[in-house]
Amino acid sequence: MEPNIGNIAFDPERYKLCAQRMVLDAGVTLYTNSFLTGCVCEDNVIRQVIIENKNGAEAIESKIFIDATGDADLANSAHVPMQPMNGASLQPLSTYFILQGVDTSSPMIQEAMHHSKQGENCHCLPVREKLLEMMKTQEMPNFGGPWFCTLLRDGAVTVNMTRTTANACDNRDYARAECQLREDVFTLADLLRKTFPEFKNARVASVAVQAGIRETRRIVGVHTVTGEEYVNAVHYEDSVSHGIHPIDIHSSNQGEQYTYFLKQPAYVPYRALIAPDYPNLLVAGRCLSADRQAFASLRVQGSCMDMGQAAGAAAAQCAASGSPVQKADVPELIAHLKALGAKL
Ligand SMILES: Cc1cc2nc3c(=O)[nH]c(=O)nc-3n(C[C@H](O)[C@H](O)[C@H](O)COP(=O)(O)OP(=O)(O)OC[C@H]3O[C@@H](n4cnc5c(N)ncnc54)[C@H](O)[C@@H]3O)c2cc1C
Numbered sequence: 586m587e588p589n590i591g592n593i594a595f596d597p598e599r600y601k602l603c604a605q606r607m608v609l610d611a612g613v614t615l616y617t618n619s620f621l622t623g624c625v626c627e628d629n630v631i632r633q634v635i636i637e638n639k640n641g642a643e644a645i646e647s648k649i650f651i652d653a654t655g656d657a658d659l660a661n662s663a664h665v666p667m668q669p670m671n672g673a674s675l676q677p678l679s680t681y682f683i684l685q686g687v688d689t690s691s692p693m694i695q696e697a698m699h700h701s702k703q704g705e706n707c708h709c710l711p712v713r714e715k716l717l718e719m720m721k722t723q724e725m726p727n728f729g730g731p732w733f734c735t736l737l738r739d740g741a742v743t744v745n746m747t748r749t750t751a752n753a754c755d756n757r758d759y760a761r762a763e764c765q766l767r768e769d770v771f772t773l774a775d776l777l778r779k780t781f782p783e784f785k786n787a788r789v790a791s792v793a794v795q796a797g798i799r800e801t802r803r804i805v806g807v808h809t810v811t812g813e814e815y816v817n818a819v820h821y822e823d824s825v826s827h828g829i830h831p832i833d834i835h836s837s838n839q840g841e842q843y844t845y846f847l848k849q850p851a852y853v854p855y856r857a858l859i860a861p862d863y864p865n866l867l868v869a870g871r872c873l874s875a876d877r878q879a880f881a882s883l884r885v886q887g888s889c890m891d892m893g894q895a896a897g898a899a900a901a902q903c904a905a906s907g908s909p910v911q912k913a914d915v916p917e918l919i920a921h922l923k924a925l926g927a928k929l
Pocket residue numbers: 619620621622653654655656658678679680681745797798799869870871872884885886887889
């Protein structure tokens with residue numbers, strides 16, 4: 586049986602409400618609208634993180650810290666070694682937008698919105714081919730896909746299409762890229778409206794608050810997941826996450842993409858979430874320890890959620906036992922994750 590790549594459509598506004606309820610129900614103290622600006626770290630032990638918000642600068646102490654910033658901001662400020670990066674070949678940024686007034690009942694959009702096909706890139710081919718043809722004779726923004734996703738309501742789609750190269754960890758470069766992408770959103774929306782009957786009444790309903798970041802810093806962990814391990818579905822004694830998204834590398838400066846569909850689900854070991862010499866730091870999500878190939882699958886939401894659950898469970902265990910994260914009781918951690926429903 587072919588593995589189910591399991592793409593799930595959702596309403597982003599309901600999702601936010603659901604996430605908010607979950608953290609509040611769990612008794613989490615929220616520091617929304619705060620920015621982590623650094624940490625106090627002694628002999629590789631993080632004592633405090635420093636955040637800035639309307640209250641001013643605040644220091645937060647904890648036994649264990651989890652860096653889930655996507656860009657490994659905390660690990661970076663604690664001087665954790667990072668995977669080698671070449672700014673020019675980072676995967677591109679893309680600003681998502683929502684189009685309203687789309688003929689979502691049309692066969693082309695219906696087909697494009699269906700995203701769970703194993704072995705097939707689910708971009709909207711008729712639109713892609715037409716735009717590539719037009720690109721030969723007229724100037725237009727670089728684009729990828731496009732991918733149109735349902736918002737579970739008639740007439741609206743999310744559009745994943747814009748793209749530009751930038752280092753999102755460089756403030757000025759990121760600002761430049763965001764401004765360009767915002768321009769591109771409106772240019773591309775106009776092109777869609779003028780060129781395809783399915784979009785003739787479409788208008789931009791909203792633009793993502795930030796340009797989406799595919800790739801930035803990743804730590805050098807106790808173990809680095811490699812592409813070879815990943816495509817061969819190597820199972821580790823400390824596997825804490827299980828994913829099936831294709832290896833999905835978007836080209837840094839063209840609209841091209843390398844996609845490799847996994848034959849079987851792959852694993853992430855706990856050791857990819859910890860650095861060798863930092864006893865109270867875990868990472869989750871995009872900043873895990875992986876090479877470019879493995880990372881290009883692991884960067885998706887399902888895998889990031891899995892890693893977040895594993896990091897959270899490990900942090901709770903180590904905080905209770907007083908153990909450094911390198912000495913976590915892995916069998917107990919795995920049993921805990923399985924009891925929570927993880928498929929390991
Ligand atoms: C254009 C695009 C399309 C994608 N399409 C898909 C898709 O179809 N399906 C899929 O599953 N995945 C997709 N992904 C990938 C996926 O969305 C991300 O890789 C994933 O959400 C990363 O999760 P994360 O938790 O590591 O980081 P994030 O989701 O980026 O979360 C990090 C959080 O930390 C916050 N933060 C960062 N730095 C600081 C700081 N210094 N202080 C305070 N807060 C901070 C950020 O604001 C953010 O809220 C896509 C990504 C892009 C860019």
